[in-house]
Amino acid sequence: MNVVVTGVGVVSAFGSGLAVLEDGLRAHRVATRSGPLNEALGVPCVAEVPDGSPGPDRRIDFALSAARECLASASSPDSMLDADATSGSAPGPTALAAHDAILIACGVERAMLPAFDPLWDGTGVDFERAAGATPPLLLRGSVDAPVRAVCEALGHEGPAFASSNACAGGVIALLRAARWVRSGRAERVLCGAADSMIDPMGLGGMLRLGTLSASGVCRPFDARRDGLVMGEGAAMFLVESERSARARGATVWAHVLGGGVTQDAYRPSAPHPEGRYAEAAMRVALRDHDGSSVDYVNAHGTGTPLNDVAEATAIRRAVGEAALVSSIKGAIGHAMAASGAIEIAACLLALREGLVPGTAGLETVDHEIGPLNLVQAPQETPLRRVLCNAFGFGGQNASVLLGTSR
């Protein structure tokens, strides 16, 4: 069974909407900026969603916005999906059918540190006071809050899943959705990822881990790369069978041609140095296709010293040296669990518009990277096959092959 993507919605550091992402990538802009939180932590900058919700859990707003745009874009005059119901006000119950499914990679939940202030007596936290607080005191978010919010907004009572696969989550969500459709267990799946770790715990924790760029510039594959810039956002997709899409006259954005999920089985805090299982994930994704048929690879490309060398090695082995390769993390930061999903959206743009995003921040390729057809500035060229990589902290690897046709 052919599985296709028929809807897409995005929230990124460029703003809300796929068109906004396209404009930013086409103009080769960099969306990183500085605010009070990162300055307080001594972090040069972050890639925040502009005009994002000040609410306690921004993941929810990102997920809802992306889901609404996705379903609206998936609608058509003959569609079973209700375009009016997804316009942003109050999505109606017809947005998804009961046998459709929702799967969102949710990243980590947020600890509401300010809420602890009145409970802290200098030696401990008075949780009994928290229990009796009016209004109720929210000490922590819930990891699956975006899933519950989207289900509630869409009136969806069918299967719903919250996955937590770190930075590989967005790609894994799409691949699982494709598996469910292919196996006939779901007619359509609204899938994707939403995440924000731009909070004291998230940003502070990553700072302690030493993964954030001290220079404040994310430079994937560059000789001067020194780490990532924290981003946030969401991207959602509607995945269904090609037969279903054709029957309702939907626009097909891309075919899901293959996918691979592996894990390094190496260390919780570092990728396999030779990218052995990252390569394996790409090879599984390319199981039915020659590596040389890949026109473009959207690399995970974090701008960290360890990731980029390992990934470059893995790409060279699995795909070869001819395919165009770029990373958009220099432009929109690393949106953690949402990163792979946002990058899939960039790949859909690449297939549809022939827009190969540039690698913002890349000036001088590190000699350790080796031969790779890295794209520095955006290019326009027709593409038929694109591969999107997403690798998670702890050794999760996911690759998805998308194409304009089988």
Place this chain on the structure above:
Amino acid sequence: MKWIAASIVTAAGDLESTCDAVRSGRSLLRPHPMYRPRVAPVSARPDAPRSWRFLSSIDQHALAEARSLHRASPMPPRTGLYVATHPLRADWPTLLKAMEHQRSAHDAPHAHGLGRMHPLWMLRYLPTGLQSLLGAELELSGDVATFGGPTSGAQALAAAARALGSGDVGHALVVGADDRIVPEVLVAQEAACGAAAAALLFDGGLDTAAATEALHTWRPGLRATLGDLGSVEPLVACALEGFRQSAGLGRPPP
């Protein structure tokens, strides 16, 4: 509910002891010294090497249970890994040390608090730590997924059933852990709370209907004996049901 191997730990002990306790209706719940709900904690600590130190105690138990399966019989080729993580809870012993110096979220929190934490403290905050160490310890490098939230156990079982059903994996290892005996949970509810960790290896004998039936069969007894086991409850129920069937035991009392 047919599994190839299963290993759990609860307040009652291992799989056989837990089955005995639930079938006999012998409650292991006891008063908590500070909070209203009665509790049934897992008191033993797992034999955890240093590399596990950034996992919570209950996650260490889950890893130990999975490792015991692996040591008894190495994981077959093409084994997928499906992990149910508990709703993430604060690691208070670590956080309190940081908060002692913390004034507010925007008042140089790093200098006042977070900066005092271990550089790898973040590993405790990430939901994929258990999955990562399971992969390394059990040499599992194939299909993998971690689920989060209060229904993560059911989600992990469903994902495993789908992967087995589609033939994407030959075997599925489902691992989960939850410990509800923490302040944030205890202050918010009246019901008894428990803790458990479980690891189950399946080949083809897993379907969601059977898992649901197992949960309905065992949940009342589990809650009366061990309290609410949260997200890991479906895994414990499946383990018990498989054990009951293989041992030719009767169903637990309603």
